[in-house]
Amino acid sequence: MKxxxxxxxxxxxxxxxxxxxxxxxxxxxxxKRIHFVDTxxxxxxxxxxxxxxxxxxxxxxxxxxxxRCVLYYGRRAIDEDNPYYIYMLEKGNPEKEFEAIRTxxxxxxxxxxxxxxxxxxxxxxxxxxLVDYIYPMLDRLTTVDPHFVFPYIFGGVYILIGTGEKEDAxxxxxxxxxxxxxxxxxxxxxxxxxxxxxxxxxxxQEYMLQAVSKKGCPTYVPGLIVSxxxxxxxxxxxxxxxEGMLKSTENPEVRKQIEELLARISEEGS
Amino acid sequence: MRIAFVAWxxxxxxxxxxxxxxxxxxxxxxILLSLVVGDWSLGHQVKVIKxxxxxxxxxxxxxxxxxxxxxxxxxxxxxxxIYVIASKxxxxxxxxxxxxxxxxxxxxxxxxxxxxxxxxxxxIMEGKMDLGLVPAIxxxxxxxxxxxxFALFFSSFAAPxxxxxxxxxVFIIGHLSExxxxxxxxxxxxxxxxxxxxxxxxxxxxxxxxxxxAVVEQIERPPHAVSYGFLYGVxxxxxxxxxxxxxxxxxxxK
Amino acid sequence: xxxxxxxxxxxxxxxxxxxxQKSIVGLEDLNLEVFEGEVFAFLGPNGAGKTTTIKLLTRxxxxxxxxxxxxxRQNTTRLSMEKVGxxxxxxxxxxxxxxxxxxxxxxxxxxxxxxxRKRRTAELLDRVGLGRQKDLLIRNYSRGMMQxxxxxQALINDPSLLILDEPMASLDPIGRKDFRDLILELxxxxxxxxxxxxxxxxxxxxxxxxxxxxxxxxxxxxxxxxLVSSQVxxxxxTFVLDPTKLSQSDLGTKxxxxxxEKVLVHLREEExxxxxxxxxxxxxxxxxxxxxxxxxxxxxxxxxIGR
Numbered sequence: 001m002k003x004x005x006x007x008x009x010x011x012x013x014x015x016x017x018x019x020x021x022x023x024x025x026x027x028x029x030x031x032k033r034i035h036f037v038d039t040x041x042x043x044x045x046x047x048x049x050x051x052x053x054x055x056x057x058x059x060x061x062x063x064x065x066x067x068r069c070v071l072y073y074g075r076r077a078i079d080e081d082n083p084y085y086i087y088m089l090e091k092g093n094p095e096k097e098f099e100a101i102r103t104x105x106x107x108x109x110x111x112x113x114x115x116x117x118x119x120x121x122x123x124x125x126x127x128x129x130l131v132d133y134i135y136p137m138l139d140r141l142t143t144v145d146p147h148f149v150f151p152y153i154f155g156g157v158y159i160l161i162g163t164g165e166k167e168d169a170x171x172x173x174x175x176x177x178x179x180x181x182x183x184x185x186x187x188x189x190x191x192x193x194x195x196x197x198x199x200x201x202x203x204x205q206e207y208m209l210q211a212v213s214k215k216g217c218p219t220y221v222p223g224l225i226v227s228x229x230x231x232x233x234x235x236x237x238x239x240x241x242x243e244g245m246l247k248s249t250e251n252p253e254v255r256k257q258i259e260e261l262l263a264r265i266s267e268e269g270s
Numbered sequence: 271m272r273i274a275f276v277a278w279x280x281x282x283x284x285x286x287x288x289x290x291x292x293x294x295x296x297x298x299x300x301i302l303l304s305l306v307v308g309d310w311s312l313g314h315q316v317k318v319i320k321x322x323x324x325x326x327x328x329x330x331x332x333x334x335x336x337x338x339x340x341x342x343x344x345x346x347x348x349x350x351x352i353y354v355i356a357s358k359x360x361x362x363x364x365x366x367x368x369x370x371x372x373x374x375x376x377x378x379x380x381x382x383x384x385x386x387x388x389x390x391x392x393x394i395m396e397g398k399m400d401l402g403l404v405p406a407i408x409x410x411x412x413x414x415x416x417x418x419x420f421a422l423f424f425s426s427f428a429a430p431x432x433x434x435x436x437x438x439x440v441f442i443i444g445h446l447s448e449x450x451x452x453x454x455x456x457x458x459x460x461x462x463x464x465x466x467x468x469x470x471x472x473x474x475x476x477x478x479x480x481x482x483x484a485v486v487e488q489i490e491r492p493p494h495a496v497s498y499g500f501l502y503g504v505x506x507x508x509x510x511x512x513x514x515x516x517x518x519x520x521x522x523x524k
Numbered sequence: 525x526x527x528x529x530x531x532x533x534x535x536x537x538x539x540x541x542x543x544x545q546k547s548i549v550g551l552e553d554l555n556l557e558v559f560e561g562e563v564f565a566f567l568g569p570n571g572a573g574k575t576t577t578i579k580l581l582t583r584x585x586x587x588x589x590x591x592x593x594x595x596x597r598q599n600t601t602r603l604s605m606e607k608v609g610x611x612x613x614x615x616x617x618x619x620x621x622x623x624x625x626x627x628x629x630x631x632x633x634x635x636x637x638x639x640x641r642k643r644r645t646a647e648l649l650d651r652v653g654l655g656r657q658k659d660l661l662i663r664n665y666s667r668g669m670m671q672x673x674x675x676x677q678a679l680i681n682d683p684s685l686l687i688l689d690e691p692m693a694s695l696d697p698i699g700r701k702d703f704r705d706l707i708l709e710l711x712x713x714x715x716x717x718x719x720x721x722x723x724x725x726x727x728x729x730x731x732x733x734x735x736x737x738x739x740x741x742x743x744x745x746x747x748x749x750x751l752v753s754s755q756v757x758x759x760x761x762t763f764v765l766d767p768t769k770l771s772q773s774d775l776g777t778k779x780x781x782x783x784x785e786k787v788l789v790h791l792r793e794e795e796x797x798x799x800x801x802x803x804x805x806x807x808x809x810x811x812x813x814x815x816x817x818x819x820x821x822x823x824x825x826x827x828x829i830g831r
Contacts, residue, residue: 055445056328056476059321059483063311070312147487150314251313275632279618286620353612354677357582358633359602522585524539 040068041136047143054144062145069137069151073159134159135168142175149183152176156189166197184214188221192241201228220244239265272360273368280342280372285379289337294380297330301387305394315395317486323388324406324482327381331414334377336437339421342369344430352523363515370422370511374415381411402488405496406481412503413479417441419510426517444476451475474506528593529685529716530558530581535590537576537740550576552740554590558718558733560684563711565727565748566720568737569829574720575613577737578689581718582610595685606634609683613690613720615674619663623654623673626662627680634681648676653702667694675703686710688719692726704730728821738829748821758817759791761800765809775807786812 044050054061138155142148156173160166170193177186191207194200208225211217220240227240239262246258284290304322308315346352355365385407389399420440424433447470454466478499484491535554541547551573558564568574579585581592583599597604618626627645636644649655652672657665665673671694678686692700700723707717707730721727727734728748735745764785779790787809791800797814804811 052446052449055442056480056482057325059486060325063318063321066314067307067310070310145483147483147489272633275629279629283618283620350612350616351618353584354615354617356584357605357610358630359605360633361602523579524585
């Protein structure tokens with residue numbers, strides 16, 4: 001009986017202590033909300049150093065950096081201040097949306113926009129941390145594993161759309177092109193940036209011609225080159241481009257977004 | 271044939287070793303974990319699984335090489351089990367080679383099991399088993415055998431802790447060897463240049479046995495990368511076994 | 525040399541000191557001969573060099589100087605160990621194997637075929653009393669079991685020469701008796717047994733010849749009987765004499781013990797005996813016994829090592 005009581009007391013004391021630990025931690029957590037700040041790029045060495053530190057495990061180190069980027073982007077994507085998130089919410093006039101993304105906020109006076117307007121988010125984008133985090137991480141990642149193609153496109157296209165940082169995007173895509181000269185994606189997206197952000201048709205054509213010469217290049221690209229030379233409007237160019245992308249994309253979520261964009265462009269056209 | 275008997279005996283010893291089994295279970299678990307981690311890679315699960323799998327194979331092979339490869343010789347000497355076998359009509363070099371082959375066979379079994387786990391994960395994710403990984407797996411196996419060779423060599427004359435540190439140092443320097451080669455080109459000064467070049471050729475260049483990134487991303491590689499890499503590894507291993515046998519042959523078993 | 529199982533010539537082993545430390549002479553100029561078919565006991569205190577000698581014979585260490593012949597063959601090649609069985613001091617065996625597996629492994633080294641291996645493994649395990657523990661992992665063996673298995677492995681190749689280092693050290697009295705019986709049986713089969721030991725009584729019971737080692741040098745060697753018999757310490761003479769006549773004799777009281785009519789006298793020198801016997805006759809006494817007192821092996825041993 002005594003032995004049983006001893007054991008029972010022991011178990012009760014353990015449970016109480018466990019509960020106390022849990023409760024105090026819960027109270028402390030409630031009193032202070034976590035403010036998400038990720039300073040990883042500041043503390044990571046340069047890409048060249050990381051490459052050698054990886055010691056033959058460059059693939060997995062690059063994967064780790066990539067996953068960090070994805071998780072960071074995912075966290076920011078549900079943040080109210082994220083312009084891409086707001087853009088998806090707003091579903092306003094597609095022409096105006098593209099225009100707003102194209103024009104860097106620095107070149108304008110800083111108007112005050114109502115809360116929820118993605119343009120206000122763009123105006124404050126330097127405080128979002130996306131650019132400060134993603135591009136340095138992608139730079140390190142692509143130095144460690146220069147043949148991991150998607151991160152270049154992620155930074156050169158997706159993040160560009162969200163932030164408008166065309167210089168960073170171009171630098172990244174050019175870096176990828178040097179490391180992977182046989183890939184068609186790099187000259188194609190470089191050409192797109194030259195067209196969309198710099199309106200440099202000659203440069204665009206030059207890049208697109210390079211893209212066409214690479215193995216696996218989508219079949220819509222020659223059509224784009226031809227239409228460039230015919231000086232068609234931006235909307236029509238965008239429509240051709242999106243139609244081409246739709247044919248070459250299998251990911252259902254990406255297809256849905258492209259179809260929505262196409263639908264808006266077609267409405268505007270009609 | 272005596273070598274075969276020693277090898278079989280060593281195989282039994284390593285297979286009955288709990289450390290080995292635990293490391294293997296952990297490796298297989300990690301490979302299967304990559305199925306979960308891959309989900310965070312935004313559509314690159316297959317790449318993550320393959321990178322994880324090949325890296326796990328390499329890292330755990332290294333751990334086995336250090337923990338068990340060193341133990342193989344050191345245990346015999348410290349526990350004096352060597353007295354019974356070395357006093358039999360067997361050459362000492364036969365003992366060394368037999369032990370090496372025995373551990374090599376065990377490692378081969380481990381690599382095959384880890385490969386099957388990797389292909390299993392690949393099958394789940396991709397619906398097919400990528401046999402293009404075989405060259406990388408083969409060279410990973412050769413790399414592990416090379417590290418075991420160093421472990422055995424160091425443990426034939428150094429204490430266990432020092433042997434482990436030296437083996438780890440060889441692994442690190444071996445992977446930084448490519449950096450050494452680039453560094454050599456930066457320093458045209460003859461004296462220094464000559465020394466670094468000597469060091470480069472003495473230390474094994476483990477990057478020559480590293481095809482992990484190349485097979486996962488299907489990067490074009492030189493035509494003889496696998497065959498020459500294999501030959502390089504085997505030649506180095508043979509040299510190490512010669513040196514180990516020479517040291518062991520002259521050793522007094524106190 | 526053809527009937528010598530072991531022969532050494534100027535065998536020397538100097539252990540080089542670590543940094544800054546002096547070298548240690550493990551063995552110095554040993555000239556040893558062990559004849560085929562005999563039991564040779566190699567005795568000496570701790571650190572005398574017995575294990576060093578045995579390791580030099582079995583190729584576990586290399587001599588600084590000198591040569592060794594085993595069964596007529598110089599022991600520089602592995603073939604010299606083909607007909608040799610060796611039992612190390614406190615043998616450490618592979619814990620991950622069973623007794624049966626261990627003997628099987630070693631018998632393969634000797635190139636024995638499958639049938640012979642199976643038979644001999646079973647026989648030897650039974651012989652050393654481990655027949656029932658055939659499938660027990662060695663790591664679960666007791667000290668005594670380990671010693672028995674050690675002896676079994678030394679016999680696996682049916683050797684002509686057995687070299688045993690402290691073979692009875694870990695055994696209980698029954699085990700030691702069994703071991704002694706086994707050694708005598710092996711001797712009857714014509715095998716040569718060379719063993720080192722601290723237990724002098726065991727050596728006295730079974731050895732034909734004895735060698736004594738001290739500080740790396742051989743101080744004494746010879747047949748057991750000769751070593752012991754050559755050292756007569758005194759002669760004990762017992763005689764009967766009437767006490768009244770005893771008091772009138774010139775016997776004196778030194779080294780004399782009297783019990784009723786019996787008188788026991790210790791004479792220091794063997795040469796005094798004939799003269800003393802005449803004196804007893806003169807006194808009218810009757811001699812009962814004359815017993816030379818020889819040194820025991822222990823006394824010989826202690827004298828040789830200088831204590």
